[in-house]
Amino acid sequence: MKKYIFIAALCFAIIFVVSSFAFAMPSGPKLFKKYYCIDCHTLGHEGGIVGPDLSNVGKIKSLSWIKAQILHPGTHFVLGTKTKINKKIYLVRMPGFKTIPPSVVNKLAEYIKTFPQKRANLAYKKPPAGLALFRADNCIACHRIDGAGGNVGPDLSHVGKTRSLSWIEAQIVDPKVHFTYGIPATINGHTYLVIMPEFKNIPASQLNTIARYLESLK
Template sequence: MSNKAAKNLFIYGSIFFFVIFLALTFDTMEKLDKRAPAITEAVNAGKMAWHKYDCIGCHTILGNGSYFSPDLTRTANKMPKEYLKQYLMNPKALNQKAAMPNLGITSEEAESLAAFLDWTSRINTNNWPPKPILAKEARIEDKDMTPGQRLYRSFGCSNCHVIKGIGGATGPDLTRVGNKRDKAWLIGYFKDPRAYIPGTVMPAINMSDADMEQLTEYMLTLK
């Protein structure tokens, strides 16, 4: 190949690939609106706050960011909105172990950030992040679970609590909760958490007395 041929290959080849890339970009732009819910003023205000506090300097979103703190793409699916808002305004008040500093986020900003994160949780991301494959395989089928375990799962307790390493880090670890609490305390606590631990963010659980009994039985087996 002559020097000139190599040069022409570089120039025209690059232009060729860039044109294809541009065409795909136009096509992508056309399709994007169908892949996420409509953007409201609140969602945009949340995005502005997201940039203002340089949230991406610690967190990732859609998997891109700083890998120092949790990915927030699907956070809104895991946390109640009220909890998220309070956490944003004063993280350590809700979780003493939180590494997140108090940035002075106002309640309006917290509200719009929650709307923004709710929007991101509904983006069609080609199924990312994937469902944990081992947890799914190791999952005991419903018929093998005790009624208490089933309630623990259906009420989403593991979003905040950990049992034997599995679950969220927001609330206390429940692996040995059976050693610490008795039946009366647990039932009373489930019905009115703040009567037992003032200022806790644990929501009151609304379930029948029979179910409450089952969930408590399960808690007491954790030793």
């Protein structure tokens, strides 16, 4: 009899351990991606540029301020923040994430508080010149590469598999030669036909550096 009790207890223990792993909260970086924070914010060395860089927010703001920002950004920023996308200034407001469970809000806020990280800075590798331009020229506001960036345009993580260098250069300077009507993109639940803006005035060397970088993404 004792033997059976022991085996039953052992089974429960195993189920408990396995299930606690299975239901464990995803890590801060995973949540930061899962809830789209990374589409708009850079934290550390990757992320979008629609919202402010959050790498130093943890130093300035308290944990409770950050939690409040995630749930009700309107209480801190009434009018939104000016952001430059494609040389035009837009007023952007952070969406409130009222439906995120409190435990996730905590985890996200704690993760933001871990920055700035001295060690991460030491490990920081300078991005390739093409990627730096991809960010600086705001391509990243619409396109994502390896999970970082916007989703208005297509994901470019493997664009070099299907497109040649000259095709990519043509796309940047005059997208209409490839896409006459644009492609459907869902923004805030509405579907729009979006055509990429022309980067007609981009200096030739920048054009080539970005295109060569994209072409290398296989």
